Amino acid sequence: MPFIPLDFTPxxxxxxxxxxxxxxxxxxxxxxxxxxxxxxxxxxxxxxxxNHWPPxxxxxxxxxxxxHRHFDEFKQRQAFAYCLLSPxxxxxxxCFYLKPIKSRQENDWRKQRFQAQAFLWLSADDNPLRKDxxxxxxxxxxxxxxxxxxxxxxxxxxxxxxxxSIASIQP
Numbered sequence: 001m002p003f004i005p006l007d008f009t010p011x012x013x014x015x016x017x018x019x020x021x022x023x024x025x026x027x028x029x030x031x032x033x034x035x036x037x038x039x040x041x042x043x044x045x046x047x048x049x050x051n052h053w054p055p056x057x058x059x060x061x062x063x064x065x066x067x068h069r070h071f072d073e074f075k076q077r078q079a080f081a082y083c084l085l086s087p088x089x090x091x092x093x094x095c096f097y098l099k100p101i102k103s104r105q106e107n108d109w110r111k112q113r114f115q116a117q118a119f120l121w122l123s124a125d126d127n128p129l130r131k132d133x134x135x136x137x138x139x140x141x142x143x144x145x146x147x148x149x150x151x152x153x154x155x156x157x158x159x160x161x162x163x164x165s166i167a168s169i170q171p
Contacts, residue, residue, distance in 0.1 A: 002077070003077065003078065003079070003100040003116070004077060004146075004147060004148070005147050008146075008147050010074070010077065010080055010146075011145060014082075014141060014145075015087075016137050016141070017087075018087070018128070018129055018133065018134070018137070019084045019085060019086060019087065019093055019129060019134065019137075020084070020085045020086075020087060020089060021082040021083065021084055021085070021096065022082060022083055022085065023071065023074050023080075023081070023082060023083075024067060024070045024071065024074075024081035024082055024083045024095060025067055025068070025070065025071030025074070026064060026067050026068055026071060028067065028083050028092065029060070029063065029064045029067055030060075031083070031092035032063060032067060032083060032092065032095070033058075033060050033063040033064070034092070035092045035094065035095075035123040035125070036054050036058060036063055037054075037058065038123065038124055038125050039094075039121060039122075039123050039124040039125070040054050040055075040056060040058070041124075042121055042122070042124050043121045045155070046119050046120070046121045046155060047119060047155075048154070048155070048160060049160045049164075078100070079097065079098065079099040079100065080097070080098040080099075081095060081096070081097045081098075082095065082096045082097075083095055084096060084122070084129070084134070086128070091128075092123060093122060093123055093127055093128075093129050094120065094121050094122035094123050094127070094129070094134075095120070095121055096118070096119070096120050096138060097118065097119040097120075098116055098117075098118050098142070098146075098151075099116060099117050099118075099119070100116060100117075101114055101115075101116065101117050101152070110152065110163070113150060113152075114150045114151060114152040115148045115149060115150050115151065116148050116150075116151045116152070117151065117152045117153070117154055118138070118142070118151050118152070118153050119153070119154070119155075120134060120135060120138065120153075122134065135153070135156065139151075
């Protein structure tokens with residue numbers, strides 16, 4: 001079953017009052033690498049309690065390889081990564097990811113409860129965006145513009161503890 005319907009065209013750009021979004025890819029390599037380096041401790045907590053990405057010494061080439069992977073996933077409709085930019089597009093504010101729920105467990109009930117999972121990290125450098133407002137904006141955008149009914153925000157809603165325990169819960 002595809003992650004999103006075949007007749008849906010994922011938006012490449014979006015504009016909101018406080019920020020804009022564009023597909024995350026190699027065009028943003030320098031800005032993304034700088035933000036990843038200065039925000040590494042924040043980012044590690046976004047993707048899970050035991051997540052080790054990015055490494056403290058991530059170099060430009062490693063980060064660029066990640067950007068190529070994200071860009072290819074977008075083109076292949078496997079996952080969708082966006083960079084967040086200031087309204088004038090001069091500041092790199094963070095990244096937003098919309099992904100299918102992957103699990104090695106045969107009967108992982110998260111896949112039945114949610115159609116996707118979303119993650120957001122904001123740059124730690126003097127960022128004008130408030131996390132709660134950015135999330136509310138993104139949730140509204142997803143509800144209005146995407147054909148997904150139930151999107152989890154692991155680590156936020158539900159908490160990491162609940163998200164990790166859901167995998168073994170039977171309905």
